[in-house]
Amino acid sequence: MIINKTLYPVPRNVAAISTMQKQMDGMLEQLSSGKRYNTLAESGQDRLHSLNLRARLSRIEGYSQSIKTVETRLSFQTNALDRLSEIKASAKGIADPGALGNDGLTMAASGGIAQNLLREVVDVLNTDLVGRYVFSGNASDTKPVATYDALMHGDGVKAGFLDVRTERQMADGVANGGRVDTDASGALVTLTEDGDHPFGLKISTVTGGTAGPADSASPAGARQALFDFSTRPAAGEEITIGLTLPDDRSKTVYVTLKATNETPPPAGRYLTSDDPATTAANFRAALKTATDDLSRTRLDAASTYAAADAFFTAPGEAVMRHDAGPPEALVADTNHDRTVQWYRGQDVGPDANPRDTVSTGIDESTRVGIGIQANERGIAELVRGLAVFAVTDFSENNQDRAGQYEGLVATQRDRLSSTRASREGSIEMIAMEMGLASNTLDKVKSRHTQYDAQLNTMLAGIEEAPVEEVAMMLMTLQTRLNASYQVTAMVSQLSLVNYLR
DSSP: OOOOOTTSOHHHHHHHHHHHHHHHHHHHHHHHHOBSOSSGGGGTTHHHHHHHHHHHHHHHHHHHHHHHHHHHHHHHHHHHHHHHHHHHHHHHHHSOTTGGGTTTHHHHHHHHHHHHHHHHHHHHHTOEETTEETTBTTOTTSOOBOOHHHHHHOOSSSBOHHHHHHHHHHHHTTTTGGGEEEEEETTEEEEEESSSSSOSOEEEEEESSEEESOOTTSOTTOOEEEEEOSSOOOTTOEEEEEEEETTEEEEEEEEEEEEEOOSSOOTTEEEOOSSHHHHHHHHHHHHHHHHHHHIIIIIHHHHHHHHHHHHSOOTTOOOEEEEOOSSOEEEEOTTOSSBOOSBOSOOOOTTSOGGGGSEEEOSSSOEEEOOOBTTSHHHHHHHHHHHHHHHSOOSTTOTTHHHHHHHHHHHHHHHTOGGGTTSTTOHHHHHHHHHHHHHHHHHHHHHHHHHHHHHHHHHHHHHBOOHHHHHHHHHHHHHHHHHHHHHHHHHHTOOHHHHHO
8 A cells, every 4th residue: 555645745846846847948048049038028127228238239330320321421522622632733733933934835735734624623523422412512412513514615595604704804804905094185194994893904003193083084983093294204214003903802913114215115114205295195105005915914814713703603602794784783693594503512601511511420429520512612712723724725826825824823823822721611621621520430430339349248248148157057957857856756656665664
């Protein structure tokens, strides 16, 4: 007869064995998967920490993807700016003050070189990254610059740069004495502006004569210079007239005429006489020759630059066209009804920062701005400088080419001078700002890499099951389970007969 084993809790032991079997199954699964928990519900109190860590890692991954996108765009922009800097150096090279002394080769070739460089600038400014233009500000789906042919020759309906230049040179009186008139009456000679307008030559200073504001003999608002030859000037006596040009009224060019007794008088001199009227007539002729020469040379160059300023506009500027009036003036072609629009991307105006047009968050509180507009001042200045050389005739058929070249060189070297490199919107400043953005990206990217490693280590400590630890626990559990099996088996065989024996 078998005695019931009520003194040994077999059911409880069987339940413990079942629990240990489940634990062993769980540990075997941890050993195979490497994960401490199979479901989020199993993680218990670690659940909140795990979710927070994963959320932060997800944000870092998003920022890292943004950094990669910005780095790609930035590399395209940097390469383009490097090339623009090289073209700028070439543009300064064709404006060589010594070109007139080397058989005119540099001067003769400068027009063709400028055309090729301008074509390349247009291509560079129209750089796109998978269909997104990098010099259009935030309007990256818009091609920023018109084609070379449209810029120079128009589109068949609207005027191009050549048309605007021709119009401006007519308004400035390039072929008509610069819109200043000379007259002689008895012993008096007058030099008079032909009206109150922004075109042509303007009288600035006079040394050796008398200059004054408008009077009854000159148009309202115009200036007039008067020269009195009642007394015969001594040989070598100078009269100097300062005249301003339409591209920059703050600068003055000078016409100097000297009295002489030589017959015929050399260039830049006038023959004096005991007859005041004869001296005055000779001075007037010399003065008219000088102003006509100045108009065909320096004024021609200045008028071309003024046309370039009006056509290749910078941020916030409107294209300015000649209006015959009255009153005669420059008027804005605000909607580009008459003129080809050279830049067609986003224009934030002169008071905003183009960098902010394309801004990307790369960390919780860090953003980088990498927007660039093709019409920023430094880029627009380069385009203007190449355009004025590209449209000027430096062939041997142009007898005034030396004077025109000299006028363009003086302006070109000033506008592309390294002294302007620190100005806002210069190519150098844009490149520097892109370099700062790249440096910021590198630093934040490095910080994200470090944070990512740290957070993943913390997450691994919560979610991952160490192989060595699990293996040791598994061995311990296996030992306990084997012992439980043996004890349970032994107890199940107990009987009073076995006990009495």
